[in-house]
Amino acid sequence: MELYREYGGSDCIKANAQSCGECIQVAEKCGWCTDPNFLKQGDSKSARCDELEALIKKGCSKTMIENPRGSTKVLQDKPVTNRKKDPAGQPITDRKNDTVIIQIQPQKLELNLRSGEPQTFKLKFKRAEDYPIDLYYLMDLSFSMKDDLENVKNLGTALMHEMQGITSDFRIGFGSFVEKTVMPYISTTPARLINPCTSNENCTSPFSYKNVLKLTDDGSKFNSLVSQQQISGNLDSPEGGFDAIMQVAVCGKDIGWRNVTRLLVFSTDAGFHFAGDGKLGGIVLPNDGKCHLENNMYTMSHYYDYPSIAHLVQKLSDNNIQTIFAVTQEFQPVYQELKNLIPKSAVGTLSSNSSNVIKLIIDSYNSLSSEVILENTKLPEGVSISYKANCKNGVVGTGENDRKCFNISIGDEVSFDIAIESKKCPSDRKSQTIKIKPLGFAEEVEITLNFICECECSLTGEPVSKECHNGNGTFECGACRCNEGRIGRKCECSTDEVRTDDLDANCRKDNGTDICSNYGDCVCGTCECKKKDNPEERYSGKFCECDNFNCDRSNNKLCGGHGRCECRVCICDPLYTGSACDCSLDNSTCMAANQQICNGRGTCECGVCKCTNPKFQGSTCEICPTCPGVCPEHKDCVQCRAFQTGEKKDSCEAECGYLHVITVPERENLPQPGGQTYSFTHCKERDANDCWFYYTYGVRNDSQKEVYVVKKLECPAGPDIIPIVAGVVAGIVLIGLALLLIWKLLMIIHDRREFAKFEKEKMNAKWDTGENPIYKSAVTTVVNPKYEGK
Numbered sequence: 022m023e024l025y026r027e028y029g030g031s032d033c034i035k036a037n038a039q040s041c042g043e044c045i046q047v048a049e050k051c052g053w054c055t056d057p058n059f060l061k062q063g064d065s066k067s068a069r070c071d072e073l074e075a076l077i078k079k080g081c082s083k084t085m086i087e088n089p090r091g092s093t094k095v096l097q098d099k100p101v102t103n104r105k106k107d108p109a110g111q112p113i114t115d116r117k118n119d120t121v122i123i124q125i126q127p128q129k130l131e132l133n134l135r136s137g138e139p140q141t142f143k144l145k146f147k148r149a150e151d152y153p154i155d156l157y158y159l160m161d162l163s164f165s166m167k168d169d170l171e172n173v174k175n176l177g178t179a180l181m182h183e184m185q186g187i188t189s190d191f192r193i194g195f196g197s198f199v200e201k202t203v204m205p206y207i208s209t210t211p212a213r214l215i216n217p218c219t220s221n222e223n224c225t226s227p228f229s230y231k232n233v234l235k236l237t238d239d240g241s242k243f244n245s246l247v248s249q250q251q252i253s254g255n256l257d258s259p260e261g262g263f264d265a266i267m268q269v270a271v272c273g274k275d276i277g278w279r280n281v282t283r284l285l286v287f288s289t290d291a292g293f294h295f296a297g298d299g300k301l302g303g304i305v306l307p308n309d310g311k312c313h314l315e316n317n318m319y320t321m322s323h324y325y326d327y328p329s330i331a332h333l334v335q336k337l338s339d340n341n342i343q344t345i346f347a348v349t350q351e352f353q354p355v356y357q358e359l360k361n362l363i364p365k366s367a368v369g370t371l372s373s374n375s376s377n378v379i380k381l382i383i384d385s386y387n388s389l390s391s392e393v394i395l396e397n398t399k400l401p402e403g404v405s406i407s408y409k410a411n412c413k414n415g416v417v418g419t420g421e422n423d424r425k426c427f428n429i430s431i432g433d434e435v436s437f438d439i440a441i442e443s444k445k446c447p448s449d450r451k452s453q454t455i456k457i458k459p460l461g462f463a464e465e466v467e468i469t470l471n472f473i474c475e476c477e478c479s480l481t482g483e484p485v486s487k488e489c490h491n492g493n494g495t496f497e498c499g500a501c502r503c504n505e506g507r508i509g510r511k512c513e514c515s516t517d518e519v520r521t522d523d524l525d526a527n528c529r530k531d532n533g534t535d536i537c538s539n540y541g542d543c544v545c546g547t548c549e550c551k552k553k554d555n556p557e558e559r560y561s562g563k564f565c566e567c568d569n570f571n572c573d574r575s576n577n578k579l580c581g582g583h584g585r586c587e588c589r590v591c592i593c594d595p596l597y598t599g600s601a602c603d604c605s606l607d608n609s610t611c612m613a614a615n616q617q618i619c620n621g622r623g624t625c626e627c628g629v630c631k632c633t634n635p636k637f638q639g640s641t642c643e644i645c646p647t648c649p650g651v652c653p654e655h656k657d658c659v660q661c662r663a664f665q666t667g668e669k670k671d672s673c674e675a676e677c678g679y680l681h682v683i684t685v686p687e688r689e690n691l692p693q694p695g696g697q698t699y700s701f702t703h704c705k706e707r708d709a710n711d712c713w714f715y716y717t718y719g720v721r722n723d724s725q726k727e728v729y730v731v732k733k734l735e736c737p738a739g740p741d742i743i744p745i746v747a748g749v750v751a752g753i754v755l756i757g758l759a760l761l762l763i764w765k766l767l768m769i770i771h772d773r774r775e776f777a778k779f780e781k782e783k784m785n786a787k788w789d790t791g792e793n794p795i796y797k798s799a800v801t802t803v804v805n806p807k808y809e810g811k
Contacts, residue, residue, distance in 0.1 A: 031075065034552055037067045041087050041476035041498040044070035046446055049138035052088035054081035055478055055499035057488075063541060063550040063561045066500055066510050075557075087476040087498055091138045096469075097129035101147035101434070122149045124464055131469045132441055134404075139442035144466060146393050146426075146459060147434040153190035153281035155236050156180070156382070159265055161289035162197040162225075164218055164254040169288070170247075172376050177243025180379050187386070193243050194236035194276060198265035199227050200255040201294075201322045203302040207255045217254035225251040229322030230265035232314060236277035259292040264308075266344070267328045268319050270336040272312035280463035282390070283342045286382055288371060290349040293359075299326030310336055334363050338396065343461040345385040347371040347378060364394055365460040394460045395424040395437060401453040401470065403445040409438040446474035514545025530564035541565035562588065575603035603627070613641035651718050652704035655680070655728070659716050660708060663730040667708065681725055684732045691717050691729050701727075712736035 033051035038044035041053040047070070054069045054076050071079070076086055102123045126145045134140060160166065160173060177193055184191045200206040207217060207227045218224035234246045269276055269285055296307065308328040313321040328336075337344060344366040346356040353370060360366045367388050369381035397406055410418030412426035412435050426435045439457070447453065450472060458465035482497025489501035494512035496502075503512035528536045528543035537548035540560045550560035558570040567588035575581035580591035584602035593602035605628030613620040622642035623632035632642040648654075658677030660667035663684060669676050685691060692701055701719025708714065716730040 031072055033071045033075075034067070036070065037065075038070040039066055040500070040502050041069075041479060042474055045087070045089060045476060046136045046474065049091075049135055052076055052086040053476060053498055054079075054085055055087055056081050056085040057499045059085075059499065060510065061561055062563050063548050063565050063567075064559075065544075065549040065552075068552075069500060085499070087478050089135060089473050089476060091135040091140050091473060092133045093140045093142050094131045094133075095127045095129075095142075096131055098127040099123050101126050101145060101149070103150045103432075122152060124149050124152075124462065125459065125466060127466065128464075129467045129469075131471065133471045133473055134441065134443040135473045136443055136445055139407075139440040141438060141440045144395070144437045144439055144457065145434060146436070148390070148393075148429050148431050150431050151188050151190070153192075153279065154184065154188050154284060154386075155192050155194075155277070155279055155281055156184075156284040156286060157194040157196060157236060157269055157276060158286045158288065159196045159198065159262070159269060161199070161260050161262065161291065162250065162253050163199055163260060163291065164222070164224065164252050165290050166288075167252045169290070169371075170250060170252060173288075173378065174248045175244055176247065176378060177240035179240075180382065181238075181240040183379055183383060187383075190238075190281070192236040192238045192277070192279075193234075193240065194232075195234040195243060195247055196230065196232045196265060196269060196276075197250060198230045198260065198262055199253045200257075200261040201229055201264070201299070201302060201304070202227055203304070203323050205301055206257055206261070206294075218252070223251070225253050227253045227255060228318065229261055230268050230319035232268075232272070232275055232317040235275065236279075259294045259298075260289055261322065261327065262287060262289055262293050263295055263327045263333060264319060264322055266333055267308060267310065267336060268312060268314060270333070270340050270342055271310060272314050273340065275312065275314050275317065278340070278342075280341075282461065283340070284345060284382075284386060284389075285337075285342050286345045286347055286378075288347040288378070290352065290371070292352060292355055294327045296327055296329035296332070308332060330359070330362050337363065338365075338460060341458075341461055341463050343367075343389050345369060345382060345389070347381050347385075364396070365389060365392075389461065391427065391429050393426045393429060393435060395457055396460055397457045398455050400455060401447055403447065404441065404443050404453075404455075404470065406442075407440045411436045411438065441468070441470070443470070443472060446472045450474050509545040509547065510549075528564065530566055537565040538562075540568070573601035575599075575601040599627070611641060613643060651702045652706060655718055656704075656706045659704075659718075659728055659730060660706075660714070662728075663716070663732075664708075664714065664734070679726055680728050682728045682730060684730050686732055688715050688731050691715065691731065692719070708734070710736060 032048050033044065036043070036047040036051075038047060038051075038053075041055070044051050044053040050072050051070055052073045054071075059079075059081050060066070060068060069076075073083075073086060073088060077083055100123065124147055126147075127142075130142060132140045158173070158176065160170070162170065180193060181191055203209070207213070214226060216222075216224050217227050233250065234243055237243065266285065266287065299305070302323075304323065304326050306325050308325045310328065310332060313319055313325075344363060346360065346366065346368045348356045348368065349371050353368065356368045360368045367385040369385050371378065371381060395408060400406060408418075408424040410416075410423055410426050412418055413428060413433060416426075418425055424437065429435060452472070453470045455468050455470065456465045457468065476498055478498040482495045482502070484495045485492035486494065486496035486501070488496040488511065489503065490507075490509070490511045490513040493507045494501040494503040501510065501512050503509070506516055508514055508516055525536055525543050525546075527546040528541075528548050530538060536543050537550065541548040541550040541564075543549075548563060548565050550562075550565040553559065553570075559568065561567045561569070569586045569588075570579065571589045572580050572586035572591045579586055580593065581597070581599075581601045581603040583597040583605075584591045584593040586592075591600060591602050593599070596606045598604045598606060604626075607628055608618060608625040610628045611619050611625035611630045618625055619630035619632065619642045620637075622634055622637045623630045625631075630640060630642050632638060634642075636645050636647055638644050638646070657667045657669045658673070658680055659682070661670040661673035662677050662680055662682045665673070691703065701717045704716050704718060706714060706716075712734040713736075714731065714734050716728055719727050721727055
């Protein structure tokens with residue numbers, strides 16, 4: 022129900038439905054309670070319409086809720102097949118259906134639609150082998166196509182030979198077009214009407230469209246008739262091909278179309294005229310999209326304008342015709358854009374003399390037949406349809422490709438998930454029929470849509486019922502459906518009486534001034550309380566004086582989340598009390614680990630411990646921040662009882678007799694967690710001799726204080742003198758040696774610094790002999806008088 026708050030309330034409530042039929046049309050989640058006693062005082066008739074969960078919560082039995090569901094029924098489901106053949110290998114034909122081939126499954130369905138509830142089904146398509154083909158060749162016979170006509174004259178037999186590899190049932194037809202026979206498209210001078218070409222060319226009179234050959238399986242007949250055709254001429258460059266395409270599409274009997282694959286090959290080397298261009302020739306009437314062939318000639322080209330592209334798309338689709346545009350390279354971009362507007366069409370590049378036309382046709386056919394595009398007829402108002410394509414190799418088509426599959430080979434099977442949904446019932450409430458078919462194929466799925474606009478309980482309604490104030494309405498689905506001009510839950514009031522003062526007085530509590538306590542409307546002297554956006558919140562009471570959302574709250578929850586609000590008073594659940602149902606009568610939350618209420622130190626009030634001794638606190642009075650603790654508190658008593666020592670050894674029996682002491686040999690023998698039915702504390706204390714002793718303290722359920730003590734004390738061992746003395750001596754020696762080494766190192770460093778300083782001063786000393794008056798050189802020079810310098 023949180024969703025109601027998020028979205029601003031239930032759509033079912035907001036709809037203010039006055040009958041079961043109106044209710045089920047609001048949304049598929051809405052149901053109608055048919056229980057005659059469902060409405061409470063102050064409720065309006067529309068309160069019967071709500072979501073199923075809300076109705077059940079309000080007290081309506083599930084069996085009394087009207088909630089019709091839609092359904093899907095398959096009426097015809099023949100499996101997809103290939104073309105059947107007789108023992109001689111020839112295809113078996115059916116006069117009514119031309120060929121016994123099924124490519125789409127199922128063929129017929131019936132859907133029962135409930136507003137807002139989509140119905141889904143799977144449509145299967147399998148491309149059949151040897152599927153029949155009708156091909157109509159529509160050729161531009163303006164003068165520029167003269168050399169192309171020569172190559173097309175042998176097209177019939179050649180194309181039939183090539184198509185044998187695709188189908189054994191192939192028919193071909195031929196038509197030609199030039200232009201509208203009015204100015205300025207052609208010259209209307211008498212001579213030009215006879216021969217529109219130059220004097221040395223023999224051309225036939227201009228025409229709009231001519232059906233030369235009805236579809237036939239005789240290829241030689243095609244060659245013969247096409248060989249007799251002559252080129253014609255016109256004045257402007259664009260041609261009147263759209264007129265011809267329209268006539269080929271709508272003149273099915275004249276063309277000879279069967280309910281098989283229909284191909285239209287449109288061959289030209291020029292552009293095209295479209296809707297609006299006819300005004301140049303004074304033609305203003307829009308194309309009517311009807312057949313106007315007389316003696317295989319289009320006779321209304323001077324009367325109706327060219328068709329629009331959208332008009333052509335509609336007619337080609339209605340008649341399951343796939344178009345192949347065989348155009349020259351120059352006009353490829355133009356016809357490529359046109360192809361994008363016409364589903365199931367292809368564009369091929371025609372050589373300048375149409376010599377490649379057969380390859381172009383086969384390639385385009387293979388391209389068209391390898392894709393499946395679903396389309397549907399016009400949907401009734403309020404009905405929508407969605408598709409999801411399940412194509413080859415696990416490819417899923419969604420968005421723009423939700424109804425398309427590509428690259429489908431012969432024998433391949435694809436499927437489409439289709440959902441159809443109705444938003445409302447049609448005004449006439451009658452069944453509607455729609456069709457879904459793959460573009461370019463004659464097969465289709467016929468779907469009958471039945472709309473669920475009324476509940477089944479309305480069929481057993483009681484007209485002129487006594488339940489409805491003397492027969493002023495029909496009692497159906499647990500409520501009155503009032504006759505015109507009557508209102509009220511029981512149709513007890515006329516619309517002329519709604520606002521009278523006498524009736525309003527019945528809606529005032531204690532003769533007050535507020536009508537329906539300002540929370541409702543006075544209808545026929547009875548209060549109908551207003552609805553809140555949140556359907557969980559309701560006004561009620563004779564004067565709408567009550568509600569279920571203005572009670573006391575606790576922890577920001579109405580009635581503490583432990584009760585329901587009735588007329589602004591909390592009705593508490595069992596084990597809860599208080600104005601906001603916030604006081605629990607369950608004392609399990611006060612139970613301590615020792616199975617005592619509040620550890621015996623307080624009382625349990627509203628599920629919370631109130632400690633009698635103020636020094637205790639905690640959820641079960643288990644915490645005492647100022648207390649010394651269990652272990653120090655009982656240390657002296659344990660010491661005197663177990664070891665006959667300590668401060669209380671002389672008064673042990675008097676002061677410590679409350680303890681039940683049990684001695685154990687080792688610490689491992691002390692009680693361990695999980696082994697006792699009561700809680701206990703492990704303690705470690707030291708006596709006067711610095712010896713440790715270990716014990717546990719606990720209180721049994723019978724309040725007996727029980728102590729387990731380890732018999733053996735843990736006393737520290739005495740010091741070992743020899744290692745200590747040896748260590749001290751060794752330490753002194755080592756420290757002395759270290760000090761000597763440091764002193765020696767410092768002296769070496771000092772001496773080196775002094776020597777370096779001396780060397781520096783010695784280098785800086787300057788001796789000048791000229792300054793010393795008593796200086797005499799130590800060198801004496803003696804010259805030999807006999808020396809001659811030799």
